[in-house]
Amino acid sequence: MGLIVTQLSLRDFRSFEELDVELSPEVTVFHGPNAAGKTNTVEALQLLTSGQSFRRPTPAQLVRVGAESARAAARLEGDGRVLDARLDVVAGRRSFYRNGKRCQASDMPEALMSVIFSPDDLALVKRGASVRRDELDDFGRQANRGYANVLLAYQRSIEQRNRLLKEEFPDEGLLDAWDASVSLGGATLLHARLRMFARLAPRVSEVYARVSGGERLECSYVSSLGDDLGDLTRDELRDLLAERLALGRDEDLRRRQTCVGPHRDDVSFVIEGRDARHFGSQGQQRSVALALKMAEVGLAGEILGSQPLLLLDDVMSELDEARRGAVMSYVYEGIQTVVTTTNLGYFSADLLDAAEVVSFGR
Secondary structure, X not given: OOOEEEEEEEEEEXXXXXXXXXXOOOXXXXXXOOOOOHHHHHHHHHHHHHOOOOOOOOHHHHEOOOOOXXXXXXXXXXXXXXXXXXXXXXXXXEEEEEOOEEEOHHHHHHOOOEEEEOHHHXXXXXXXXXXXXXXXXXXXXXXXXXXXXXXXXXXXXXXXXXXXXXXXXXXXXXXXXXXXXXXXXXXXXXXXXXXXXXXXHHHHHHHHHHHHOOOOEEEEEEEOOEOOOOOOXXXXXXXXXXXXXXXXXXXXXXXXXXXXXXXXXXXXXXXXXXXHHHHOOHHHHHHHHHHHHHHHXXXXXXXXXXXXXXXXXXXXXXXXXXXXXXXXXXXXXXXXXXXXXXXXXXXXXXXXXXXXXXXXXX
16 A cells, blocks of 8 residues: 555645645545645645655745744555654755654655646646656656766756856866766766656556547657667766767857756657647647656556555646546546645546545635
8 A cells, every 4th residue: 555645734834824634545635716725735745755846946935924934744654654754944944854853855755756747747748858857857856866866966067067168268177077077977867867768658658548549659768969878888878978078078168058968858759750849739738748647656656666646736627528537547546646626526526525625715
């Protein structure tokens, strides 16, 4: 079974002075008008399970206006275990705790991963490449703590190299040193991404076929280093990236930024031979986003050996009936789900009878 969230408590968190709710092991529906704080509860749950928020807030933004600090806490239970997760925001700093012991944000998913699906995710296909990279990396951070460390180290190397490239007369010796750092870190990150994507892509295509009535979707990782990288070892990727950095140094100096590496990569979605970003209908693009999220749910369960927490933030209003049904089919597979909505009419009477419905007012 694994762990599930049974209770959520908020104190001076976002819009809430105080909130205590119990969550169903199956479906919890937070229902109410816009601006009632429903998304704030989902954000708290994501922070307590993944260590991060899809809103990318500063610590100060998590504290209710007029308050000096904030707290979000959740109780997780299952398999004979009880785990208390907590986030304190004090003096502009976030502190995470598991069973009262201080820990890093990257430690939080070790107890329970979460997958969030929000209206912004529906535009994932047509937005910029950085959005699709972030989607992979956000999942990778939760799936493997080592991934988070590798990503952070690579990002710092790129920042340092770019800072050097912006100098009027960059030191060539320092550039050589940063090239070596970027090559090693980039190869390690790319190798991890490619392995994760190889497990995720077939699931995306499979879910998409079910949602679309049989349309064929091909998912490809588009690397700035070229094609057919999946069989390369980390050392081979390091050597290839080092070669490309050396060949592109003049261009990097001219543009004052690093133009090659996993920070410039993308993901391609092709439906029946046509690029979904440029030629897909809105419905097709939304189905791709839905398929990606549901594939993440499936892969998370495989990695953990238990199901993740599924967070659906006001996404039902943006989906047609068929796609709503596709999302909710995963709920019936025994995945604990928290849904926010302004309209209970999107859900069947059977689901609402079995769910914990929490109403929010203004």
